[in-house]
Every structure is written in structure tokens, then in C-alpha cells.
Amino acid sequence: MFERFKEVYAQRHDYARAWKERTGGKLLGFFCTYVPEEILYAADVLPVRILGSHEPQDVTEAHIFGMFCPFCRDCLAQGLKGRFDYLDGLMIAQSCLHIRQAYTSWEKHRPVEFSYYLNMPHKVKSPRAKKFLAGELAGFVRAVEEWTGKTITDEKLREGIEVMNRSRGLMRCFYDLRRADPPPVTGAEALAVVLSNQMSDKREHSDQLEQTIGKLEGRTPPEQAAGTRLLIVGSEDDDMQFFEMVERVGGTIVTDEHCTGTRYFWNQVELNGGSPLEAIAARYCDRPPCPTKDWEIRDRVEHILKLAREWECKGAIVIQQKFCDPHELDTPAIKKALEAAGVPVLLLEFDVTVPVGQFQIRVEAFLEMLEAEDLF
């Protein structure tokens, strides 16, 4: 049932090349979920998210200092090794410092036809932010028009918004199904769905997902979906191997709060009578924030507690990407809040490859602890 999604994720480059051949369209690789994909769809460009390949590599040391997170170096390695050489465009929306380096080094050493750094504001909670962002988006629209030679009308923007909104709506629907006890899908299966969403044409993905949701109504939950209900919190996370291990040893990941998961698709663009660009700006300012944009108050904490409550999570695994400062700055507060709410937390530090054996021991011990609490 999930083969197609898994395939897209595993063979993302083949998928992208095939799309290009089929449609003759342009492909743009992006870092960071604050990139306004609505605008790219409006210009008939396919945006694909750049993630790492989880392999050790020896090509980035000359470009990025080792103190920066393994993820940004893994991403840059993909570019330096030519794995994405089919891209016509490359862009980033301003969020954390580390990933910026993947963009600025890639752009210099493997230049593409079109590259763009969008100044996504950090103080998304300021009353001034939406107007500022709308202005920056207007500049971005002009740049994309110049690149593609197309005019991005309000009508096209509304179409782009519709593509993104439909996808987000279906993803929310799909995640809602996981509230059931047991959920009809495993966390690993869901991960394949959400990752493939970021790497493929959302129109195709939405058609597929709609069908899949239909089939799930009658599905007998797989055995691994009946495990201890867990929430995963983190930065970016596409460690399929890790998810599979957790679900092999008795856990089931029922929801998440990380940027390759719900933070990516959570809220919609609301067309409230204003211009499409204003609506897009509002959506990106109001969405569940990345820690770099979660201030002065931490809204993430409330949001995480809500997810834990509504998906009835017994425990939470916090995945800390090694050296990731923004998350390290939030993790103590999140851990404290979850534990105060009766949701024990297991904290694991991730690199591009994970010591699955060592982590299994910790996860098993954590699950035992969670189950034991039930008995008393």
C-alpha cells in the first residue's frame, strides 16, 4: 500500500529526472520548510526538498567547519557529489545558520541557473512581520518570473495555493487517522508518506494519498502499529532505519513534531479577501515555528503538548541532531513540559548514521519503563 511512497523517497533522483522528462518543466531544490512552494507551483516549477543520504563522506570538510550539524554537511555532500545535477534552481528560506552554509557553498561550487536566498523573517510573531514578508515575497515572485519567463498572476498564485492546501489537508487527514487505537499505519509507513510528499509533485502525491486514505478505512492495522504510542520531536528527521527499529521492538510512532513531519504541512493558506501574497505570508508567519522563530514566548511547547494529548502518546522520543543549537536551546524546556504533563522523554543524539544497536537498548529500556508505569 505504501510501496509507491517508499519508492519515491528511496529513488528521489530517478523520480525527479523522470518528472523533468515527462513534463519538460524546471526543477528547484530547496532547503528548509519556510520556502513558499505555492509560488513555485504557480510558475510551473517543481520544488523538491534536499535531504542528506545518511552516508559518511569526505567532501565537505573544506567547505563547512565540522562544528556545524551533520545534516547540513550531508546535504552539501549531495550537491558536491553531483547527485542533484538535474536541478535548474536552488533556494533557501532564512531559518537556521547551519543549513545556510549548505546553500552558500553549493551555490558557489555547483552553480545552477537560478538561486535565491529568501529573507524569511525570524520574528514571525511581530505585528510587522507579515507585511515585511509579503514585500519580500513580491521580490521573490519577480525573480521567479524573470527566471522562468512566465508571469505569475494572482490566478496562478491561487492555483499554487490550492495545490499546497489540498496536499496539507490530506496530510492532516492522514495523520488524524493515526489517533485511532491502534492506528491503521505504522510510523515508518507514515514517514514514507510525509517524506515523499516533500520530494514529489504534490498533485500526484495528493491523488495517491487520497486513494490510500480510502483504502485505510478497511485496513487491519499491521502488528507493529499496536505498540506503545510514541511522539517524536526534533529538527529534521528522515531516519527510516531508526523508525523501523523502534517499531520492531514494541513502540509505535503515532505522530511527530519535526520539520520533515508535521511542521512541514500543518496549517493552510487562508484566502481571506486579501491578496494571495499576503495570505501566503500570513500562513508562513503563523505556522508551527522552527525553534529559530519561536520567540519571545515558546509556542512550540503548547503545540507539542497538544499533539501528545490528542494523539494519546505514552512517551516522547526527542531526537537531537548533533550540534543543532536551536533545538538544544529548546530541548530542556520541552522535556520539562512533557514530563510535567506525564509524558516521559527519551533524549537521543543523532548523526547522519546512527548506532542502531546502542539506540535499540535505550529504546527498549524506555518502552519497558513506559509499560511498567501502566501496571502501578
Next chain:
Amino acid sequence: MITAGIDMGARTIKALVLRDGEPLGKSLVLAGFDTEASAKEALQAALADACVERSDVSRIVATGAGRDDAPDKDATLTDVGCAVRGAARLFPGVRTVIDVGAEEGRAIRCDEAGKVVDFAINEKCAAGSGAFTEAMARALEVPIEDLGALSLQSTKTIPMNAQCAVFAESEVVSMIHGNVAKPDMARAVHDAIASRIVSMARKVGYSAPVVLVGGVARNVGFVDSLRRGLEVEALSIPEEPEFCSALGAALAAAEGATGGAR
């Protein structure tokens, strides 16, 4: 003219006596707690091996991490300078020198004349030194001198995290529990260290001929991994790679080197 070079390494002290450009005698001793005494011992043994007296030696240059502690010297020079001098003497025309010792790995780029242009030394969070192979040999319960040959029996590439030595060690433990064959694990270990070295070499930019020196050059498994990682036809390795820096120091002494501490 007779000169001598003494390499005060982290683990071992190497002394080499040179006459008119030709090595005459040498010795290697384990660096004891009293490094000055070990240095004296090494020099005495090298002189004996060369059949010369201390008074026959015109100048001595010391190198290595403990060079300032060498009791009997006229000047000091860094490992970088000495490794390149030694390598250029043994392999004229060398353009890249890779020196992997017990505690540090270095990649050095030089010009046609054998002058150092740029260098990199393994930074923190890097498993690029001999100490790492020793730890891995212990984990695998294989004598360190057998680790290289064992790894050559493998034809599998198992990716291992090469960023952090601590992470890598837990990966080995996982592999042991996962019943991975020992030759494959040994190879993975060597690939991991080589990867760190290759990463450094790319940082300074490397080109053939590449000379590999330092004690770890005796590890055939590491040599194979490094050659593959650098994507070069062959690596030039001296017969006694651990003496390259001492040779370089002795050559520098003959050139009249005056640098370093008093």
C-alpha cells in the same frame, strides 16, 4: 658532515644519524614518562648503530610533539617541515605528504621544490590517528599487527561513521552484536580512518605523487583504504615510514637549520 635528527613522538622516539646525506644508523624507543631519558637513550642507540661518537655529530635537530624537551639539540623544526623534507629526499618530486602517527594525522601540500605550501592537521572530533586503530583492535580482539592483513580479506564496504571516534566505537559494538564478520569490520575501521585523512587531504588539495609516512603506514589495511579513498594509482611508502620525520630533521640539521626554542 654528520648530523642527527630526533623525532620526539607521542608514543615513540626515533633518532637517525646522517652522513653526507646518507642514513648511517637509527633507533626507536618507547617514550617513557621521563622523555628526556628516553631521548638520550634513543640518541645513544642510534649513534651506536651508526658506529660514531656524539662528538662526531655536528648538529642535531629535534622534531615531534615533544621536541622542546629533547635535552641535546641545536634547533627544532615542526613535524610538518620534517615530514616533507624526509619525504622529498626519499621520493623527489613529491607533491603531497600524508603523515599518520599515534596522535595526529597530517596532510601537507608542497611545490615541485618540496617546499610546504599548505597543511592540515586533524581537528577535534576526528578519528584520524593511530590511537583509533589501537582502540578498534582491542574492541575486535585482534592483535594490532594483524589488523591490516585481516581487513584485506574483506571485499565488503560497510559504512561507518567517520566523524566521531566515540560514535564509531559504538558502531563497532553494534556490528559485533550484529554478527558482522571480523574482516569486514576491520576493513570498515580502516575505511573510516582513511576517510578522515582523505577529507583533510581534499581540504588542502592533493595531487600525485602522494607519499605516506608515519607508523600507521605499516598497516596494509589502512594503506589500501587510503589509496581507494584518494582515488590514486599508488601511494609511495618508505621502507621504514616511522623514521621519515627523523630523517627530515637530520637533513634540516645538515642544511644548518637554526629555528625553534633554545
Next chain:
Amino acid sequence: MSAIPTYATERLACWDKAKELRQRYYQRYRDIKDKGGIRWAGGAWSLGAVPAGLGRDVACLTSEPYGASIAFDRAFSMKCMEAVERHGFARDLCSYMRNYWGSVLLDRYAFGGKFPKPDFLWQDHICCSHSKWYQVVSDLEGGIPYYCTDVAVGPAHEIDDNKIEYVVGQLLDGIEWMEKVTGRTYDDGLLAEACINEFQSTSTWAEICNLNKARPAPLDEKSMYSLYVHGTLEKHSREVADFYAELRDEVADRVARGVGAIEHERCRLISDTQPPWGFLKVFRYLEDFGALSIGSLYTFGLIGLWEDKPDGSWGPRTTPMAAGVDLGSREKVLRAYVEWNLHKPEWQHFYSPHLKSEMMLRICKEWNVDGVMLHYNRGCEGLSLGIAENRLALIEAGYPVLPFEGNMGDEREFDEARTMARMDSFMETLNLQRIG
């Protein structure tokens, strides 16, 4: 072998004043509440002229220099680090921040007494840690009112009205917020005064750095650290603006008389990122070889403001007053203030390391630099951002570069012996031997 040059050297006349000014600043922050004043804490880039509108009895504690002050005292710093780690924070976080938090957790002020709690927090945000730093501070101190301004709007050459209005808008909102929080009425006259002071001090600091183009250089970077610090403490104060004017006159006089920072200057280097504060001796070590660091983009551009001069050289930025800019209203003053700060050289690399490489190459050329020492500073993700690309650009342009790893504020991550060994190798590469 060529002759070793010899220059006259002199102790700076205003050295003692520099020290005294710094001590007074930290004492004033601690003691101002006794006189009915108010105090705030925030970053050195916090746009500190804005809270000055609350009165003449407002003192501030800027976070990074305070963190650096703790770093000098390695024993105290160690205790701070440990306290923070016990509290659950990771070791690879900004080391200034950890020193600061440690000071709060241990309730010990580096300048005597208990940690003086600020009345409110006023911060700027450009590096990821900035806003979160004070989020944690507010938590640790039981909830101090906190306002942070986002200044990450893009590089100087792309500034437009939309960007300026976003930042000015936040400052206008911030002023209203401060009035509510402190109960005071805001004085636009004081705001204008403070901004003018800041325009002056930051432009004058650039003048001082510009004078280092001379040979021999009148100042060495190690000394400059003790002088630029005032610009990080209170660049919006009259004291600092006046002090820098006095310092500039003294440095210009040294240039006129050919007085150098070191006796045997024969090799000019620049460095980059903050130095390892606990190990400034590495700069003294260079002198044994006749080498000195004449500055860095960090020392020149952290607080200094620069521009292209008519002759194509890089020089001190013309102040709005000198350029005849209208500063007649709150909005106009804030506009000029924001625009001024958005041109800060040390804010550009946040958008692209290649912008920083260009500036570094410019410094190498105009200041006649022979080599570069790059501190790969694990303690600051913001200033180490892109440093590997800077290295590549410098090497490509033919400059010898020595990268060395360390930490500006956590001494556990600085290997003194290894760094000295690297410096020896670097001196060999530059064909420099010890003098005398």
C-alpha cells in the same frame, strides 16, 4: 638574510583610562538601582540607543563582552560551564551564553557581588542563539519582561524601504512596550542624543582601525581588544564617543611619529573570529617572530562602520550628521539608526560567506597583509559561519592561511600546545624564525 626592522614603541597614554572606563561601566550597571535608576540586559548589537530614551539613569549589561570577561577568569568560567551542563544544556552551545547563564545560576557577578537582575531584556536577533539566549535568561530569572528585535533582513547592498520599515516598526513597538514595562515616558531628545553618540563612536572606531594601514602599525590586535570593547559595552554613550575621539587623536599622532605596536614588525597578519579569550598569549607569541596581527574584520567591523571612499579605499563611514540627514523626529532618527546598523560589516556574512571573503581580501590588500590566522571558533556559530569558505577564498587569492581550532569562551576546547605547534609550522611556511 635581510635586516630586521626596528621601530620605536610606546605604551598608549589612554590605556589606563580604557581600563577605568570599563570598570566604571560594570559598576554602574550593578549600582544604578541604588540611585533609583533602571537597568536592562541584552546583546552588544541590541540597538542600545533606543532604551536610552527612558532617561539618563539607564544602565545596561551587554551579554557577549560579559561572557568574554568571565572567559578571562578560567576558574570561574569552568564553574559556570558546569552549572549550565547540570541544568541540561548542551556543551556545544555558544560559550559566551553559557558563561552568562552560569553567572546567573551561581548568582555571582564577575565584577563583585551577586548577579544584578535587569529590569527588562532588550535584545537583537541575527544569529540563531540571540533570541533564545534571553528566552532562557527570562526563565532562569523567574520571568523578566523581554523584547527582541529581528534585524536579519538581508545584506547591505539589498536594503530597501520594506526592510527598513520592518525593523523601524519593531523599534516603535518596542518603545511603547518599554514605556508600559517601566512606567516611564519616552524622551525622543535622549534617543536622538544616544543615536548621534553611536554614529560618532562607531565611525571613529573605524577611523582608528584605518590608521593601522600605516607601517609600522600603531596598534596590535591584542591591544585593540582592550579598546574596541567599549564599543561593545555602550557605544551610544557620550563617554565612549569622547574616548574614541581621544584615542583616535593619540593613534594618529603615533602614525605621524612612526611609533609602532611592536619593535620588529616584519610580518603583518590578520586574524578572524573572536580570539580564544583565555589564551591571548598566542598573539604575544607572534612577536617573537616579528609578526603581529594588525586587526581583523571582527575587530574592525563588529562595531566599526565603513564605506567606500572616493579614492576606492575602505574608510570610516560618514555619519548622518555629516551627511546632512534629517534627524528631526522619532521615526527619522530610528530610520537613520537602522540603516546605519544594517551596514555593519559583521552582519553581512550571515547571508553569504562570500561577502565576508571580499571584505577580508580587501583588508589584506589595503592593510598590506602577509598572512591570515583563522580561529575556527567552536564557541560561536554566528561568527564561525562560513569560515571554511573564507579560507578557500584567501588561499585562492594567494594568502597563506593558518586555521586553528578553539573556543572563545570554553577553555576545555582549546589545545594550547597543539596550537603553538601549528603556529610554529606556520612561521616556518612564512620563512620566519625567532628573533634574537
